[in-house]
Amino acid sequence: MVEGVSLRYGELQVLDAIDLTVADGELVTVLGPSGSGKSTLLRVIAGLAIPDRGSVHWDGHDLARIPVHERGFGLMFQDFALFPHRDVFENVAFGLRMQGRDSVRIAARVREVLELVGLRKMETRTVTRLSGGEQQRVALARAIAPSPRLLMLDEPLGSLDRDLRERLPLQLRDIVRAIGASAIYVTHDQEEALGIADRTIILREGRVVADGAPDRLWAQPPSEWVARFLGFRNVSPALIRDGRAATPWGSVPVDGSVPDGEYRVVLRTTAFVPDPAGTVRGLVTARLFRGDHVRLELAVEGAPALEVEARWDPLPAPGDRLRLRVEPGSVVVLPDSG
Amino acid sequence: MLGAPPLLFLLLFFAYPVATIVGLGLSGDAAAGGAGVLDTWLDERTRDVLGFTVWQAALSTLLTVLAALPGAYVFARYSFRGKGLLRAATTIPFVLPTVVVASAFLALLGPRSPLNGLATMLGAPDPVVRLEGSLWAILLAHVFYMYAVVLRLVGGVWSNLDPRTEEAARVLGASRWIAFRQVTLPLLRPAIASAAAIVFLFTFTSFGVILLLGSPGTATLEVEIYRTTALLLDLPVAAALALLQMASVALLLLIYGRLQDRLAIEQRLGPAADVERPARDRRSRLVVGATLTSMGLLLALPLLVLVERSFASGDGHGLGGYGALFEAGGGAGAFVPPAEAIGNSLLFAAATVVMASVLGLMSAVAIAYRRGWASRGLDALLMLPLGTSAVTLGFGFIVALDEPPLDLRTSVLLIPIAHTLVAMPFVVRATVPLIRAIQPRLREAAAVLGASPRRTWLEVDGPVISRAALVGGGFAFAVSLGEFGATLFIARPDVPTVPIAIFRLLGQPGALNFAQAMAMSTILMVLTAVSVLLIERWRGHAATAF
Numbered sequence: 001m002v003e004g005v006s007l008r009y010g011e012l013q014v015l016d017a018i019d020l021t022v023a024d025g026e027l028v029t030v031l032g033p034s035g036s037g038k039s040t041l042l043r044v045i046a047g048l049a050i051p052d053r054g055s056v057h058w059d060g061h062d063l064a065r066i067p068v069h070e071r072g073f074g075l076m077f078q079d080f081a082l083f084p085h086r087d088v089f090e091n092v093a094f095g096l097r098m099q100g101r102d103s104v105r106i107a108a109r110v111r112e113v114l115e116l117v118g119l120r121k122m123e124t125r126t127v128t129r130l131s132g133g134e135q136q137r138v139a140l141a142r143a144i145a146p147s148p149r150l151l152m153l154d155e156p157l158g159s160l161d162r163d164l165r166e167r168l169p170l171q172l173r174d175i176v177r178a179i180g181a182s183a184i185y186v187t188h189d190q191e192e193a194l195g196i197a198d199r200t201i202i203l204r205e206g207r208v209v210a211d212g213a214p215d216r217l218w219a220q221p222p223s224e225w226v227a228r229f230l231g232f233r234n235v236s237p238a239l240i241r242d243g244r245a246a247t248p249w250g251s252v253p254v255d256g257s258v259p260d261g262e263y264r265v266v267l268r269t270t271a272f273v274p275d276p277a278g279t280v281r282g283l284v285t286a287r288l289f290r291g292d293h294v295r296l297e298l299a300v301e302g303a304p305a306l307e308v309e310a311r312w313d314p315l316p317a318p319g320d321r322l323r324l325r326v327e328p329g330s331v332v333v334l335p336d337s338g
Numbered sequence: 339m340l341g342a343p344p345l346l347f348l349l350l351f352f353a354y355p356v357a358t359i360v361g362l363g364l365s366g367d368a369a370a371g372g373a374g375v376l377d378t379w380l381d382e383r384t385r386d387v388l389g390f391t392v393w394q395a396a397l398s399t400l401l402t403v404l405a406a407l408p409g410a411y412v413f414a415r416y417s418f419r420g421k422g423l424l425r426a427a428t429t430i431p432f433v434l435p436t437v438v439v440a441s442a443f444l445a446l447l448g449p450r451s452p453l454n455g456l457a458t459m460l461g462a463p464d465p466v467v468r469l470e471g472s473l474w475a476i477l478l479a480h481v482f483y484m485y486a487v488v489l490r491l492v493g494g495v496w497s498n499l500d501p502r503t504e505e506a507a508r509v510l511g512a513s514r515w516i517a518f519r520q521v522t523l524p525l526l527r528p529a530i531a532s533a534a535a536i537v538f539l540f541t542f543t544s545f546g547v548i549l550l551l552g553s554p555g556t557a558t559l560e561v562e563i564y565r566t567t568a569l570l571l572d573l574p575v576a577a578a579l580a581l582l583q584m585a586s587v588a589l590l591l592l593i594y595g596r597l598q599d600r601l602a603i604e605q606r607l608g609p610a611a612d613v614e615r616p617a618r619d620r621r622s623r624l625v626v627g628a629t630l631t632s633m634g635l636l637l638a639l640p641l642l643v644l645v646e647r648s649f650a651s652g653d654g655h656g657l658g659g660y661g662a663l664f665e666a667g668g669g670a671g672a673f674v675p676p677a678e679a680i681g682n683s684l685l686f687a688a689a690t691v692v693m694a695s696v697l698g699l700m701s702a703v704a705i706a707y708r709r710g711w712a713s714r715g716l717d718a719l720l721m722l723p724l725g726t727s728a729v730t731l732g733f734g735f736i737v738a739l740d741e742p743p744l745d746l747r748t749s750v751l752l753i754p755i756a757h758t759l760v761a762m763p764f765v766v767r768a769t770v771p772l773i774r775a776i777q778p779r780l781r782e783a784a785a786v787l788g789a790s791p792r793r794t795w796l797e798v799d800g801p802v803i804s805r806a807a808l809v810g811g812g813f814a815f816a817v818s819l820g821e822f823g824a825t826l827f828i829a830r831p832d833v834p835t836v837p838i839a840i841f842r843l844l845g846q847p848g849a850l851n852f853a854q855a856m857a858m859s860t861i862l863m864v865l866t867a868v869s870v871l872l873i874e875r876w877r878g879h880a881a882t883a884f
Contacts, residue, residue, distance in 0.1 A: 050618075068508040069510075077505070081502035082506075094520075098512050098516070
């Protein structure tokens, strides 16, 4: 639905030849660091920003000449942008009034969506007096009330505290599923993006650098940058021969189908198992207790620091020397060096 | 203790004259044959005058708001080169003396307008522009004068509105117009209402502009008080009119206060940083371009024409107007060269600076340091002369201070005293926030570092207060230079100020007198602009409560 969209603000290339398609009922998350153009992409689709090049389509129709208010899309803004001079009911009813529905049906629909987001009996509350989580749900209710054919959410959990950020994504997904619309969900949080999506695209400096199902992206990041952005550590160049990779940390097994040559590889932090005969040796320099596991930082001679997560018994302490083995199948071979 | 001298000053030179007006107005009832206050109020002429006063103020307010809203929008939402400079420039009309504004519009809209010269060149038989004496001239001058108030107040709130609120409405299906009507306008309404109330109050009490640009048919209460006093010499009727004026202003202030309470909308104000964008597409470039162009035409054209006219003499351009200022007699029939008025004005302004700074700072320190009922009372009392019209003030002076115990009518001190009354509220308003901004922590830090209380005051409070004194003095200087309404009542014929000299020159026929008036106005404009720019420099970024 978005083809080759580019947009510059002065010297800054905000969007650079972006292509994006969303299937019926699909939930796509757009992930990227701040300044990667995520919000601008939503603004272009909504019609709030006009691209320098490229086009936005819906069902094969070019939307270039359709103004914002006739596109029939829903957009939930970062920080919500609720109308401060209107109460909860009036906020949610706004889009319905714009559709020219009669007041009886408006009232019924408002009650319905408020019920859906869990805000019953809040109709007459002043929006500025609501908590962050309540405002977030009013904003969601307002966006979905007119039954948009496409729902866009811009950092919907951005300004909420940690507890809500962990609980709300699933609820949000269920609500989006319930109304059956296609949805684009923008966030800078990897866990949030991968956790709820049918498909995730990753933006970097206005370009799409990854596009795929979350589990596929996780199993095989398309580039080193994406791997690092998704939180992978222990990235390094390696020479692969006969199913083993020679890394600065030692020799580790890789998928046998990889042709011999020079690559960059990722050793997942969870790939390590304590083993007196292991090929990786290191000196524990730091220890971070994380409840169900322990994260260690190891100094390996002639190599960058290595991060390792595992269950240990007994817990190693800084100063201990360890020998580790790498489980087959847990080394990611990256297709490029970028 | 510090508050006592200013309090005494206010009682003597404000409360006493006002009380005299009240007495004079009410005494008409007792005196047989004299017109009582009610007779005057119910007189048909009074009703016409009051009606016109309200009507022109309402029209001026409406036009100013309509004219300034696009500017407020452009300033709030777009960034462009020279914006800061332009923003500062837009306030110049508001600080100009009314006489200068009136002169500028006479130059632009009168028979001597360069627009007419242009039309004659193009073959028009008669002058096309002859708006002097009409309601239109008054309205245009008021819009010019008050534009900055709406631009600043509404633009300030607008730039703090989150643009996404309006975008949210757009995405939900509202057209541009509906989104503005239903979302932006309601959020701006309190700001618009307060700006409109201020414009209404100013134009309701407008005097110089109407006296100079209007005609007998366009008399407001202020002008009528002046006419009744100076031409008809009917003091009781003038007093009754002054009472009506005071009552109206009090009522307006009351309504304004109520309005502010009722209209407040609770909203989270967003940062103004990321909402100002360069105009990118054709439509917004058009909007910005058209708005800035019309803003420039409205605000710059009258002043440019004023300067141009000041150099116009006979057929060409020259310094004739300026030269004639230094000659006595002349066509103006003045006893003294008009240029002497400049010296007078500077002397009066200097005296005003001293009195207003000393009294104003005493009040400011009293108000800032002590927050009891006494300081609040002084604060409120200080604002009253500002709410009272200048004409009422001048009228009060001539009815109250012309006989024992206080016979000051022939004293040259009368003018700086009147100017001090007008300037003191500005001085106090400008300096109290500066003084209040001194953090107690600083004094504590100085004390901990070993400074004695006296030393602490000198090192911490002293510098702030002396800067405040500069700012206050600058205000007093600018106010004194431009004051017209009160001065017109009390100035001695042989000791005119610059605005009075301009007024007299404009009342005389002939091209040379007109050129002299324009020259004098240009000088006054430059003097005022310079002092205002200096105030802005001194004031820096300190918070002020205007």
